[in-house]
Amino acid sequence: MSTEPAVHVRDLHKHYGPKRAVDGLDLTVDQGEIFAVLGPNGAGKTTTIEILEGYRHRDRGEVTVLGQDPQHAGREWRSRVGIVLQSANDQAELTVDELVRHFALYYSASRDPQEVIAAVGLTDKARTRTRQLSGGQRRRLDVALGIVGRPELLFLDEPTTGFDPEARRSFWDLISGLRDEGTTILLTTHYLEEAEHLADRCAVVRDGRVVALDSPAALGDRAARQAVVRWTQDGLVRQEATDHPTALVAALAAQQPSGEVPGLEVVRPSLEDVYLSLIGEPVTNEPDLVLALDGVSTDHHPSAEALR
Amino acid sequence: MTVTPSTRATDRASRTVTLPSTLALSLARTQIELRQFFRERDAVVFIFAYPVIMLAIFASVFGQDGTTVGPEPGIPFGQYFLPGMVATGVLLSSFQNLAMSIAVERDEGGLKRLRGTPMPPTAYFLGKVGSVLVTSLAQVAILLVVASTLFGIDLPTTADRWVTFAWVFALGTASGAVCGVAFSSVPRSGKSASAVVTPIVLVLQFISGVFFTFPSLPLWMQQVAALFPLKWMAQGMRSVFLPEWAEQMEPAGAWEHPMTAAVLAGYLVLGLVLGIRTFRWKRRDDG
Structure with missing residues (x-):
């Protein structure tokens, strides 16, 4: 049973008017791996990941995430999935500590909020209001809120955009650590070195479909x-x-x-x-x-x- | 769902049964909503001070030299306007507050983030209602204390008046809150929210007898106002804070409690239905 893939996508289609954002995309993410979706802006990465997260409805195709169709999934499914969206600037008046503690209440098997804050390197900022965090700190808070529920599958949509190289490196360590604990991670990025450093496998997406799929080192044909x-x-x-x-x-x-x-x-x-x-x-x-x-x-x- | 969690992995099944209850999460939401609300200092000052300042202005400007409203012995201006200020305060802290703050939350991505968690949507809405109830109560308490101590306005002393106050306040707050939730989807962005919501609230205040004595408004305006809840909330509050004989100054010559209850309950149902059917967790431009 545990060999069932975490994410299974076949022939996914999503059109916005004449624009084919996703056009026959196939994807399989195995349990316990870090899978990177690479591609330029507008390639259909975010549309795809948001269909997998249950935010958007597909036009056609087969999608299974943790054994369920995200379009019809309920609370139980959401408690097994962690979602880090592209940039958000909400809840500016609450502190890091308050937010992580509050989000921990939503789940039945949450991680210890203090440990999560430490893991993302925000212990010094625990009592700081969100509005006073830097862009990189804000992003790490997003990750903290995404992992506090101990998800089996974590979605990261362009997690390190705007990071300086040092922050990116410590972020990579954090994500590798999560994988080592057994979390399956699906991330989108347009940084090749990020995929190279983190991913077990990566798919290159272009014009709404996968044009290459392999380990980063073997990417591209001969x-x-x-x-x-x-x-x-x-x-x-x-x-x-x-x-x-x-x-x-x-x-x-x-x-x-x-x-x-x-x-x-x-x-x-x-x-x-x-x-x-x-x-x-x-x-x-x-x-x-x-x-x-x-x-x-x-x-x-x-x-x-x-x-x- | 054809796949039940227990058939897939037994260790996950134990997690399913222990998801936190909606009630517990509603309380947690109420708490965090209040914490956020009280940290937005501008909004707090506005919502708490606006009715008090308006009452002070109207009582001072129109109430000079002991002018009164209505036939002898007359009602002091301050006392006549107090019910309108209570009603307008409820409208501000429920409808205006939620219509604007939810539009901003949606724009900033906060709603989308919440939708991605196992928090049930009901807990989000009950949290909003809970926080609005607390802020409205605090606001009306401040207004009544100021009215009584600084402006010497007599507050009702009989239990039946306070019972009327309680149900008009509760129904008015609840319908204002659900209408605010529903209306939050109308502004195209968080920035435009105040430009869309404020004029509506302002016009309603003018035509509903908050700033003028209701009988002095043109008949057509009274009829338009009767289509909206603020007029009925103000009328219900007048039945609480004005003497019994003032009833004759109402358009119908009566307080019309059943009609007040019916209109407010009608808006409660309308707001709920529209709110549930049209609520968006994402921005308009977000797929």
Whole structure:
């Protein structure tokens, strides 16, 4: 029974007028894992997660969260789910301590409020009113309110937007700690390094559907991870993506009377490049790279032909 | 639900049965609502001081040289306006307060956050009603103490007058509160809430005989006012604080208690039905 996935989504559709916010999305989150949904703004991340949280109704598709359809789930289901929404600035006049204590009352097996406040690093701010917290502290309070009920499944929607690097790192430790205690975590983010650091698996979402799904290290297909060899020929920059850069460089060198290949570069795409190619964003400082990556998925290799 | 929690994991089943009761959570909500309310100092000052200040102005301006209302022996101005101020105070602390504060809560994401927890919606609404009852009681107590000590207005001494006070106050507060909850969905944003709600309350005050003697208003205005609860609340309160003979100055020549009860109860039901059917936990623009 415990092998039943925490979240199961098949062929999910949600349209707003002509806009297909979610367009045939599939997703399975196993119990006890941290699953990251990556994607640019407007890719359908928040719409998807809010359907899973029960806030929005889907147009079509199959959704099961902790064994129930969130659209019709009741109090018992809500007590097993923790939700951290995108930014909120409510309840400004209450203190951290008051809020965490109050929210703990909603659940039957709450965590100790003091321990939760300590876990998110707000012990010094326990008696501070919410309005006086910084953005990062506010976000950590959101997380405290999301986990005080000891949820089996925690949703985090862009939890670290606006954090400084140090705050982000301590936040990651907190989330890993929750996973180690057995909490399943589904988070959306547009920070690749966040997914890389936290997630067991991640899905890249683009135009309302999953375009890649794997562990962060294995993300992107083999072609997307090929090395790119770049050189200058007849005053033009040429490049080719290849599995065998050494052989290509040797072949190039053999063609040159001097044995030197002008403007030679061998570039391994970073995870960032892989991600950007998956979501179809131009790589800002390397406009050609995307073209090259797109090119390798077809059989046609114009730059390779130029060589022969 | 086809999947019952007990069939899936036995350790979860024990959690199900012990979810906190709605009553306990309603009390917890009342408490936290009050705590929040009293920390919003501007709103507190406004809601508590407004009726007192208005009474002071009207009693001082119109009551100069011992002017009275009605035929001999007449009613001192301060005493005549006190029931209207009690009624308007109830309207402020129930309808206006909730219509505005819930619109702001919705705008700030507080309602959406609550919807994501196992707190039952009933506990949220009962918490609002509970906090409104407490603030209205405090507000009317301050008003009556000031009226009696500073303006020398005689308060009723018989039990039946206070019984009338109790039911008009309770029905008025309850209907004002549920109408406030329902109306909170009308403003498009938290910022616009006060611009939408305040004029309605102000117009109602003018046409319902809070600022003028009701018989001095044009007939059509009296008829329009009779469609809304404030007129009936003020009339009910006049039957508490004015002498028996003042009954003849009412449009119907009587206090019309059954009609007052019927209108206020009608708004209570209307507010409940509309409130339940139209309540939104999310902003308008939020999917």
